[in-house]
Each structure stands twice: as C-alpha cells, then as structure tokens.
Amino acid sequence: MVEKDPVSLEQIHLIINNFWATSPLNSLHLDTDEKAWSEPQIAVARADDPLFDQFKGMIGDFLWTPEEAFAIAFPEQTVAAAELRVISYLLPQTEATRADQRQEQEMPSERWARSRFHGEEFNCALRLHLAETLTEMGYPAVAPERLPDFAYQESKRFGIASNWSERHVAFVAGNGTFGLSDGLITRFGKAVRFGSVVVKCDLPRSERPYGNDHQAWCLWYAKGTCGACAHRCPAGAIATATGHNKPACFTYIREATTPYSTKTYGTGSTPCGLCQVKIPCEHKSPLAT
Secondary structure (H helix, E strand, O other): OOOOOOOHHHHHHHHHHHHHHHOOOOOOOOOOOOOEEEEEEEEEEEEEHHHHHHHHHHHHOOOOOOOHHHHHOOOOOOOOOHHEEEEEEEEOEEEHHHHHHHHHOOOOOOOHHHHHHHHHHHHHHHHHHHHHHHHHOOEEOOOOHHOOOOOOEEOOEEEEOOOOHHEEEEEEEEOEEEEOOOEEEEOOEEOOEEEEEEEEOOOOOOOOOOOOOOOOOOOHHHOOOOOHHHHHHHOEEEHHHOOOOOOHHHHHOOOHHHHHHHHEEEEEEEEHHHHHOOOOOOOOOOOOO
C-alpha cells in the first residue's frame, strides 16, 4: 500500500481560497458584481478536544461531537476522535456590506440581506466542496451542517439549538470567543459567517490564545465596558444584565426582518445582524493579542 503524503494547512488554504476566488456563487448578485465575502480565514481543532464533550453535556445529547458526525457520514469506518480534525473557517463581511448595515437601525440593509441569502448559499457550497475535495484526495471528510439529519432542537438550558454549532466549533478551534449577543468575536470581528468540516487527517491544531475562557474577547464580560450590541438591537433582545434573549431575537427575525427582506429585496432566509456592526468588535477583536 502506497503511503500518501499528509495534507497540509497550506493545501487547505488553497482549496478554500481558490473556491472563494473563482466560484460564481460567491456573489451578492448585484449589478456591481461584487463578492459576498472577504477572504476566508481558517483554524483547526482536534476532534478529541474535551470541550466538544463538555458542550454536548451542557447543550444536550442531540449535539453531535465531531466523531459522531463523521460516523454518520462514514458508518463503515471505525475511527477514533484522535484521528480526526475539525477545520473551522470564517467568511468576513465586506467593508461595503458593513458600511451599509451601519446606517440601519431596524431592518437589514440590502447587501446584508443578500449576504445572508446568496452568501450562505456559497457557504453551503464551500462546506461541501472542501469535504468532497479532501475525500477525493484520500482524506474522508464531512460537512456536518450539510448532513440530512442536521436540525434545530430545544436545549433545556439554552433554548433552540442545532445539533452542530459552527460557532462552538470555531471557539474550540481558536477562531474567537462569545460576546454579550452570543455572536462570536473573532480577530476579524463579529460580522462574519462560519463553516466547518470534519476530516480524517493529522493537521496541526491551531493555537487557542484565550484558553477555555469563552468570553475573553468581549469587552462587556472581560472589563464591564461597552454593551454596544445591546443598544443596536431593535428587538431589545440583548441586555447587559441577562445577555441574549433567544426567543425575542427569534421572533423578531421571523416576524419582522425575514418578511421585510423577502418583500423588499427578494431574499428569504433570516437576516438581521444589526448587533454585528457599529460596535467596537465589528471587524476586529479589541482584546485579541
């Protein structure tokens, strides 16, 4: 049996960035022909990181660990968690999209709504492209968010939650920490979207500069200052005393911003994102070292 060369982080970057640069799906579908996202950034977690089991215990048994998601896609393979890696990437909003969104107070801007709709179509395609390319290279891979059984359920502790959380994966991989609004604050800010793939390979784990402190890069939790995202929320769904009110946020998105965006811009999906801009962590982490 011929040993294959180990896949490198540089190869992962190349696969993702080439697709970002060339795919016609990476578009806001405007006359300007501009891309939906700025250049992707990636980080890698080990699937046997104990945080994955901790999150499962906190959120609910329905939350997949990387090992469980991989087993769904490849039931014929017996693979230990230590043999798996989780590639977490983020897609930053463009400056033009963020600039438009800063001007809004109640409803999303057109660019933002288009990034949530068309941009997420690209994100879904990127997840699958990365998983399929790695599998063809001899490294079995799956995009858990694209599995047929991916769904939202009710967590006793946290309310509505999915069985694969891109933000929690990003935290474990070192991409960022949670803020007052529950959004993830990354080195490239909170105005981002996430994707991930679980792969059988031996990529090096990325540094997690904040350790296990899940709120380290939020000014409110770290220093008791800011709270700007709470002032930006038109639904009053963020409070400095209690954090993110998920039911109120959910209701506003379903009953206000989604119908508005569908009627005004012809996009579906669930856009809002007003709490992600016009804040100190919009396009950077004020506390990242």
